[in-house]
Amino acid sequence: MVSDAWALPRLVVAAPASGHGKTTVATGLLAALRRRGLTVSPHKVGPDYIDPGYHALAAGRPGRNLDPWLVGEDRIAPLLRHGATLPTPADVAVIEGVMGLHDGAVGRGGYASTAHVARLVDAPVLLVLDTTAQGRSAAALVLGMRAFDPGVRIGGVILNRVGSPRHERLLRDALAEVGVPVLGAVTRAAEVAAPARHLGLVPVAERAPESVAVVDALAALVEATVDLDAVLDLARTAPPLTVPGWDPADAVGGPAGGRRPVVAVAGGPAFTFSYAETTELLAAAGATVITVDPLRDPALPAGTRAVVVGGGFPEVHAEALAANSGLRADLADFDGPIVAECAGLLYLGETLEGVPMCGRLPHTARMTGRLTLGYRDAVAAADSPVHRVGEPVRGHEFHRTVTDPTHGERPAWHWDGTAHGFVTGRVHASYLHTHWAGRPQAARRLVEAASR
Structure with a gap:
């Protein structure tokens, strides 16, 4: 530091x-x-x-x-x-x-x-x-x-x-x-x-x-x-910065065990929404982070133990995502922890605008004319690979799509008195964007789950 x-x-x-x-x-x-x-x-x-x-x-x-x-x-x-x-x-x-x-x-x-x-x-x-x-x-x-x-x-x-x-x-x-x-x-x-x-x-x-x-x-x-x-x-009129620099290793408390599990993080043109600190925290927690492009890569990287699918524009690339049936099948069968935000939520569902997606989650998704936008004060509604039930988390929503249903039997979050998202097996998926520098234990918890 x-x-x-x-x-x-x-x-x-x-x-x-x-x-x-x-x-x-x-x-x-x-x-x-x-x-x-x-x-x-x-x-x-x-x-x-x-x-x-x-x-x-x-x-x-x-x-x-x-x-x-x-x-x-x-x-x-x-x-x-x-x-x-x-x-x-x-x-x-x-x-x-x-x-x-x-x-x-x-x-x-x-x-x-x-x-x-x-x-x-x-x-x-x-x-x-x-x-x-x-x-x-x-x-x-x-x-x-x-x-x-x-x-x-x-x-x-x-x-x-x-x-x-x-x-x-x-x-x-x-x-x-x-x-x-x-x-x-x-x-x-x-x-x-x-x-x-x-x-x-x-x-x-x-x-x-x-x-x-x-x-x-x-x-x-x-x-x-x-x-x-x-x-x-x-x-140059700004005074010197006297606070210590943020350190991802300090934030997560060092590597989570002796293993270095492979965590695949979605990237490429369809999944461009991610914060640089996410991969830094995963690496500091002991993961080997590998980027996977759902538009082009035919399978998950060898040895993948966890997957992170962030935000982006899958609705723009739906046909190309559907055409990559190999990776969709990998994600449908993957038994490790998966964390998905917004675009990731849509990609893991059954269909997006009628186009087949991964089928890992029991919902369909479609575009609407309504923009959902704003900060959220959320509470984790279930234990998952990244959050403990009852944990308060601040996030942000920004989308013009809806899913049917809007949440599963075990929702991911509660806010404003309403349930949101899905916790299914080892999958945590919702529209909520979070910044792991604010909750670095999410990265450590995911790497620990991947190590198991």
Whole structure:
């Protein structure tokens, strides 16, 4: 565990609301700074899996999430330090916010908001502002954002969707009146966008060549429109990090026994939703972690003793998943522990949109027009390979599908007075996404079950 003070330059890219251009600016900054020869550490506030994929492509190292709801306040700064240390110490960290600067868990004030995380890591905020149909009032908006929480320091603004040189001059003059520097201005014509679908951007793994082109274009855009020296100067105003870095070995208490059981973790284009800390915790608990691609790999890796199937877009790849009958049969017959979240839940069922899946769980699944989204306070409803009955766990839901039935005779969770998910034999499956850095004993429990 690293505990010396570290003067890590860092900043948070935030906005007054969703849709102002945070991802565009954050991804472009990561790529542009990397082009300068800097080692850049990418981070994302909240539970989102897709933006960190673009961050990772831009920075050349894993994009990591910082979510107080999922992992607790005390782990945020240590997780930042951990991510900024691996695989090599970073020169600067860029943290993309979530939603509006002060938007957090519903009914919890600003908890888990971008502002909350900015305070926890003691970093200045670079505010991205959509200036469409706005003039001098933009300064009033920034002034209000700054005054709303005096503990959050807005150190500069990036003007986005600027209409003309005259528009830019008006905005710069207005912001100068309230003492907030403008560090860049992006015109409407210069915008670069990544393709989107029903749950946000299309993941990087599904469109690798196009994703590289998008990131290159974002780097060029930021280089042409943003004062990178001023951005780095702002990042250097962050005080030294004094908290120790998070350590997966400490978190799980070391290897669980002398064996190194093989744990297969689903990956590839259909299962892109995972946190980097999951495999780190499994390895620290003593597992040999091997990635399996359900679209292409015909069987589970030799010697597999447990399987983790996380989130993603199986509905987009249903026909290809169905065509890989060998792996589906392996999972249907596998007698070791299986942990499945969201996409994994759908894949283990009987059918998805009428297309055959693994048949390991007694449900069918279909798309709906309704988005289910939000943080959850859950309680484990049964003993399983990852949780003990009665264990409280915080998670997140994000899907447009439903299963029939919604839960088994032994559900995985209870929240809001309702049963959710399935615990069937040694299978634990539900829609709930969890971050194991918040409950590291889940990794140890799974490796112990695999060892048995």
